[in-house]
Amino acid sequence: MDAVAVPLSDLTSMPDAQQVYAADGTRLATYTWGELDAPVVVTVHGFASSARDNWVLTGWVRELTSAGYRVLALDQRGHGHSEKPHQPEDYSIRTLVTDVETVMDAYLVDDAVYVGYSLGARVGWEVVRDLPQRIGRAVLGGVPDGIPLARLDLDQVRAYIADGTPVSDTTTQNYIALTERVPGNDLSALVALAEGMRSSGAIDPDPTDAPTRPILFATGSKDAIIEGSRALASAAPDARFFEIPNRNHFNAPGSRDFKEAALAFLGEG
Numbered sequence: 001m002d003a004v005a006v007p008l009s010d011l012t013s014m015p016d017a018q019q020v021y022a023a024d025g026t027r028l029a030t031y032t033w034g035e036l037d038a039p040v041v042v043t044v045h046g047f048a049s050s051a052r053d054n055w056v057l058t059g060w061v062r063e064l065t066s067a068g069y070r071v072l073a074l075d076q077r078g079h080g081h082s083e084k085p086h087q088p089e090d091y092s093i094r095t096l097v098t099d100v101e102t103v104m105d106a107y108l109v110d111d112a113v114y115v116g117y118s119l120g121a122r123v124g125w126e127v128v129r130d131l132p133q134r135i136g137r138a139v140l141g142g143v144p145d146g147i148p149l150a151r152l153d154l155d156q157v158r159a160y161i162a163d164g165t166p167v168s169d170t171t172t173q174n175y176i177a178l179t180e181r182v183p184g185n186d187l188s189a190l191v192a193l194a195e196g197m198r199s200s201g202a203i204d205p206d207p208t209d210a211p212t213r214p215i216l217f218a219t220g221s222k223d224a225i226i227e228g229s230r231a232l233a234s235a236a237p238d239a240r241f242f243e244i245p246n247r248n249h250f251n252a253p254g255s256r257d258f259k260e261a262a263l264a265f266l267g268e269g
Helices: 051-056 060-066 093-106 119-130 154-163 170-181 187-199 226-235 256-266
Strands: 018-021 027-033 040-044 070-074 112-117 135-141 215-220 239-244
Touching: 018 093, 027 060, 027 093, 040 051, 040 060, 040 093, 040 119, 051 060, 051 070, 060 070, 060 256, 070 093, 093 119, 112 119, 112 256, 119 135, 135 256, 154 170, 154 187, 170 187, 215 226, 215 256, 226 239, 239 256
Parallel strands: 040 070, 040 112, 112 135, 135 215, 215 239
Antiparallel strands: 018 027, 027 070
16 A cells, blocks of 8 residues: 655545455555654544544644644545444444554555544543553543443434334433534444443453553533543643633534644654
């Protein structure tokens, strides 16, 4: 697989996806921006988002490449231009973690920093913990301290998919709206992801086995999970916490304050 760099003048459009195949054969869409010999930032997006939605349209790719980084991003399985299996067993937390490792291997990236948001931050907790020799430091934004997507009412979503039955649960309504906001999302695949994450074993972040690398935890001041995220930051031995001013879980990635705090933290390495 050949990596493709994109000129700094064209950071609002997407390069052609480079396909990487996961261990189970699932096709993953990946992208790079910046100079090929620059320090690498691996970016992993949140639930119902994509590399374009989470990192390009919010200005992260522009800011990171302007700061001298090469950005390596993937559409997580079930998202963006990656393959979208409909079976819950294809979406365990370990599978999502292994996907990130596989992409790093495919691009011959042995040394990187990591930036993840929401689901991407939850995956990042595991990646940073498991690969301390390859991940120097990390930014974990909006990381949940419990089972991801635990508040999603799967029965209501399935009924909505099957015959358009109205969804009454407010949280589930919000997740459906989030899913339908991004073109190309497959609601059935994302339901499978939610179910797979719930049923794949011990998937809560374990504060007694926290990553040891330097980590910046960042969560919006109006995000309901902020105290859980703050608790995870307190549990990690080399971490700090940044409260993203006046942001909730869904609009925090676009915060300039968040990007500035992340760049300052990454620059300390």
